[in-house]
Amino acid sequence: MRRDVQVTAADIARLAGVGRAAVSNWRRRHDDFPEPVGGTATSPAFSLGEIRAWLLSHGDGRELPPDEWLWQDLRAVADDDELAGLIADLGAFLVYTHRRGGDWTDLAAGDDATVAAELPGRVRQVIGAFPASLAADAVPLVRSIAALAAERGAPDAFEFLCERYFEVHSRRVYLTPPEIVALSLDLAGIDTRTHARTVHDTGSDTRNDTRSDAGSAARTVFDPACGAGGFLAGALDRLPGARVTGQDADRTTARLTAVRLALRTENADIRTGDSLRADAFPGDSADVVVSNPPFNDRGWGYEELTADPRWEYGLPPRMESELAWVQHALAHLKTDGIAVLLMPPAVGNRRSGRRIRAQLLRRGALRAVVALPAGSVPNVAVALTLWILRRPAEARTPSHVLMVDTSAHPDDYAEVAVAAWREFTEGRELDEPGVSRSVPLVDLLDDEVDLTPARYLSTASEDLSPERVTGARNRVVDLLRVLAELVPVTTTEPRDLTLVPLSELLRRGMLTVQQQAPTRPGETSEVPDGSAVLTAEDVVAGRPASGKTPERAVQREIVTRPGDVAVPQVVRVPVARVLTQGGAVLGTHLHLLRPDPEMLDPDFLAGFLCSSSNLRHYSSMSTNIRVDVRRAEVPLLPIEEQRAYGEAFRRLAAFESALRQAAELGENLIQLTADGLTHGSVRPCDDNDVKGNP
Numbered sequence: 260m261r262r263d264v265q266v267t268a269a270d271i272a273r274l275a276g277v278g279r280a281a282v283s284n285w286r287r288r289h290d291d292f293p294e295p296v297g298g299t300a301t302s303p304a305f306s307l308g309e310i311r312a313w314l315l316s317h318g319d320g321r322e323l324p325p326d327e328w329l330w331q332d333l334r335a336v337a338d339d340d341e342l343a344g345l346i347a348d349l350g351a352f353l354v355y356t357h358r359r360g361g362d363w364t365d366l367a368a369g370d371d372a373t374v375a376a377e378l379p380g381r382v383r384q385v386i387g388a389f390p391a392s393l394a395a396d397a398v399p400l401v402r403s404i405a406a407l408a409a410e411r412g413a414p415d416a417f418e419f420l421c422e423r424y425f426e427v428h429s430r431r432v433y434l435t436p437p438e439i440v441a442l443s444l445d446l447a448g449i450d451t452r453t454h455a456r457t458v459h460d461t462g463s464d465t466r467n468d469t470r471s472d473a474g475s476a477a478r479t480v481f482d483p484a485c486g487a488g489g490f491l492a493g494a495l496d497r498l499p500g501a502r503v504t505g506q507d508a509d510r511t512t513a514r515l516t517a518v519r520l521a522l523r524t525e526n527a528d529i530r531t532g533d534s535l536r537a538d539a540f541p542g543d544s545a546d547v548v549v550s551n552p553p554f555n556d557r558g559w560g561y562e563e564l565t566a567d568p569r570w571e572y573g574l575p576p577r578m579e580s581e582l583a584w585v586q587h588a589l590a591h592l593k594t595d596g597i598a599v600l601l602m603p604p605a606v607g608n609r610r611s612g613r614r615i616r617a618q619l620l621r622r623g624a625l626r627a628v629v630a631l632p633a634g635s636v637p638n639v640a641v642a643l644t645l646w647i648l649r650r651p652a653e654a655r656t657p658s659h660v661l662m663v664d665t666s667a668h669p670d671d672y673a674e675v676a677v678a679a680w681r682e683f684t685e686g687r688e689l690d691e692p693g694v695s696r697s698v699p700l701v702d703l704l705d706d707e708v709d710l711t712p713a714r715y716l717s718t719a720s721e722d723l724s725p726e727r728v729t730g731a732r733n734r735v736v737d738l739l740r741v742l743a744e745l746v747p748v749t750t751t752e753p754r755d756l757t758l759v760p761l762s763e764l765l766r767r768g769m770l771t772v773q774q775q776a777p778t779r780p781g782e783t784s785e786v787p788d789g790s791a792v793l794t795a796e797d798v799v800a801g802r803p804a805s806g807k808t809p810e811r812a813v814q815r816e817i818v819t820r821p822g823d824v825a826v827p828q829v830v831r832v833p834v835a836r837v838l839t840q841g842g843a844v845l846g847t848h849l850h851l852l853r854p855d856p857e858m859l860d861p862d863f864l865a866g867f868l869c870s871s872s873n874l875r876h877y878s879s880m881s882t883n884i885r886v887d888v889r890r891a892e893v894p895l896l897p898i899e900e901q902r903a904y905g906e907a908f909r910r911l912a913a914f915e916s917a918l919r920q921a922a923e924l925g926e927n928l929i930q931l932t933a934d935g936l937t938h939g940s941v942r943p944c945d946d947n948d949v950k951g952n953p
Contacts, residue, residue, distance in 0.1 A: 350518030488516035607710030627661035804843035866908030
């Protein structure tokens, strides 16, 4: 039974094959454009049936994208709880057409009743997960997906449906970024350049064993928390003949992944269940284990798994589910197999896990820790790490462990990590300051067993040269001299200021106020990809725009101008910045005030907005403040007096910036001097050296 579902402006743009701005123009220009039936004022929703009729009547011969219409047809025949099952059924049908295309061509020549009667049995002969019966009125939908598969290939057609489903259900399934998938496979030795699996033994005796794709290499890849199957699909792209296995606790996700991989190979096995509590592959071993397992899982099964034989390196503490996943991965590795797991940084330094970390090191299981840059894994508050593990042929204590920190290389972190790992596996001793180092095992096996890479990296000797230390000292001294000149001069004569709400200034046309909204799942932004985005963090830090689209997805293209006043909506201390540069797109969680410079001085406005007197008009949120600029009060003064106030506020802002810079330079000077003294590049001055110096 077909439902009339609701679609957003972004959905309409996709259905029409146009940009979202065109939909906004249609709404303004065409009186017969359908009215919203739901949603909000900023993100209205429309009836799919009404939009379908309108687009068909105003198509002007324009070809409409069949894949987007098919997706909306699926939404119309299945609710959210049934949609994933329907997509999986259609995927199973695509597996059948992919493997027995001629059989489907013959069957499709019949009428819908014949197809409905014959198709279930034929699909189930190829892939068992398919309904035993099919209604005749469902056959047109089957024919539509077959037509899409004929146009773009069965795997790509199913990828499209999965992509749209995951967009709508982004909270149900977390997709590991493709860059992390590619890096993990590179580190695991599944090399995209040679289609070969390289197995490295990096114990005390180093040996390399590169086995060709056509040779005798056992090619099995396992992901115990496979989710949407990104790691396994990536492995198949590089090694088409590999056997891939995976398990996921979510039944719906596991079924979609099973179909997704079945369209790539007949050698995939995906099962449902909690890998820690109910291992679906007991006794199976793989050459490679790659995974992004759940973090901070307090209910991973500590009580019922106390005596589990997988805990070869020690019983994981109740609060250390990640160490359970590490040992589960090792239990499924063949001798000399490689595992690469995405881990939160706390796993490397929590006190409760130090004994297991020590055992992993002593027995040669943990070979490297790679710290990733912040933001390389979206929607995660901390910078994650990759642990590289192996199952050694014998208990053998290695001499060194590789530590890599790629945080200073956000644009090429993958290349940096892979290069360091390859050099390490070739037996070279690494010591690239600030990036990588082969750390002696004895340095790691202290009371803490801290596996944070940055802790063990050396500092470049040239960075500690006497010239650099002296230069830093001179910059601090010069800046301290300038600070006194920046303090604004004020009189001691008080005056009464009559304050009015900002809303009064708005009413008089002295300024405008704008806000940004983020894009919602399925929506298309009006902002071109790659545009610079001014973030709330930028305003607080007083720096230029640092964000980029589409990572910082916003709905509208609100472009900043010099003289605009940006005010973060949630802060610890009220902040208002006058922008000296324009051209960036306004980010979310910001107010943008644009004063008329002939009526309202920007610095005058900013100074009063973040003053303590306006705190009473803002809302408290525990340690933060929610700023509603419309409730703030500003005095009404002649423009000449405003500019005098504005000059004083500008001097204060310059003083604040210089003071912050002096603090940063001072901290840098302290560290440089201390490092220079300890490394021997500089020495303490005696009394004669000090004389005559400023």
